[in-house]
Every structure is written in C-alpha cells, then in structure tokens.
Amino acid sequence: MRSVRNFFTGYGFPIVIGIVLLVALVYTLGANDSLKWYVVSPFTKQGAVNLKFLIAGTFNTLAMSFLALLISIVVGLLIAIPGIAKNKPLRATNYAYVEIVRSIPLLPLILWVYYGLPEIAGIQFDYFWAGVFALALSDSAFEAEIFRAGIQSIPKGQAEASSTVGLNYFQSMRYVILPQAIRRILPALGNQFAYMVKMSALVSVIGLQELTRRANELIVTEYRALEIYSVLIIEYLVIILIIGQFVRWLERKMGTDEASAGRK
Secondary structure: OHHHHHHHHHHHHHHHHHHHHHHHHHHHHOOOOOOOHHHHOOOOHHHHHHHHHHHOOHHHHHHHHHHHHHHHHHHHHHHHHHHOOOOHHHHHHHHHHHHHHOOOOHHHHHHHHHHHHHHHOOOOOOHHHHHHHHHHHHHHHHHHHHHHHHHHOOOHHHHHHHHHOOOOHHHHHHHHHHHHHHHHHHHHHHHHHHHHHHHHHHHHHHOOOOHHHHHHHHHHHHOOHHHHHHHHHHHHHHHHHHHHHHHHHHHHHHHHHHHHHHHO
C-alpha cells in the first residue's frame, strides 16, 4: 500500500501538473473567436457528450496494445533464442525474421492482415484482432532484438555456474539468465509498450473504434478538427505519461528488490 501511495505522490503529481499546464497552454493559444472549445468542454452538455464519446475509445486502444505486447514478447523471446545459438542456420533464421519483419511499415501490414489474409489463407479477423495480430507481428522483431541484447549482456559465467549445479539449458534460462535480463531490458519493454499505444492509432484505418477513429468520426459531425485533435493529443499524452512513470516505478522497485536480495 505504501509503495502505491509513493508512486502517486512521487510520480502522479508531475503528471498532473504537466497535463494541467498543457491544457492551459492549448486554451490560451486558442482564446479567439475562430475556435469553438465548447465542442469539447466538460462544462457544456454538447462538450460533455463529445468527451464521453472520445474517452470511450480508450479501452480498445489499451486492450489492443497490451495484448499485442504480450504476444510480441512471447514471439520475440522465441525468435531471440536462435539468435544466440552457436548453430549458424539458427542464427540465420533469427536474422532473416528480424530484418524482414521490421522492414515492413506498420500501416501496410495492418491492411495486409485485414484484407490480405482472407484472400490468401481464408483467415478473417475482426477489426480488433486484426490490429492485435498486426501490431504483435511488427513488434515481435523489435522484442527479439531487445531480448537478444539483454541475454547477451549477462556474463557467460552465470550460464557456466548454472551448468555446474545441474541445471540444463532451459532451466538455466528460466531461473538464472532471463530474470536478470528482464531487469535490464525493462526500460526498453516500457518504451515498446508506449510505442505500441501510439502506433495503435493506425488501426483506425480499418474501422476499429479506438481513440483516433472516434476523433475522426466526431470531426465529421462537429467540423472542429483543431479542438478535437487537441483533446486526442492530450488523451495520448496522459496514457503515455502514466505508462512511462509506471515503468520507472517498476524499474526502481525491481532494482531495489534485487539490491535487497544481494545484501541477504
């Protein structure tokens, strides 16, 4: 409970201040007759309805991004293992996958998954799962490189010590190497989650009702692009700031726990 309270007092306060200053700046710069802030104002009936409509897309954005991250972490780890093998064909497989997948732009990949897979393989995803699959596939190549770098950063003596106490390769990875590697790559994983949330906006092109899609639909009815997109930016800003600060808190927590374990 204390750690949660410390998180909000230590990290939540700067987030709130930053958001308040940004909102004040936007309204100050737009304080003229040409801008109609009432369409997104929580103090007007129309604005409150519009804000509720916009914020309702948050669940799809976060759920899609989180599921895609989990899948990409699993796939990325499986792809990373051959990249550190002594077998050249396995390393070549890792290299080919990473280079090919991360060279494909995300937007064409989303369109290909949604429109192409039904034609090629007879696999039809709905909007949500097409977005999850495309995001996970794109991010898995980056996750593979993150895991490979994290695993290779662990001294070889750790693996050698594991083998001397009777652990096989997979037990050594599970109990010795990966726990240490994850602590080291945690900031990179947090960055990838933030990246995933931002890139999820591209899934709006196939019709998923996430934040960006809802903003575009609201603009069609209100014809106030600047005001609505300003709110959209603030929404993403809030989400990314919270993710970033949570990862920092988790990194410090895991680092503290590791240091405490080392003193015992």
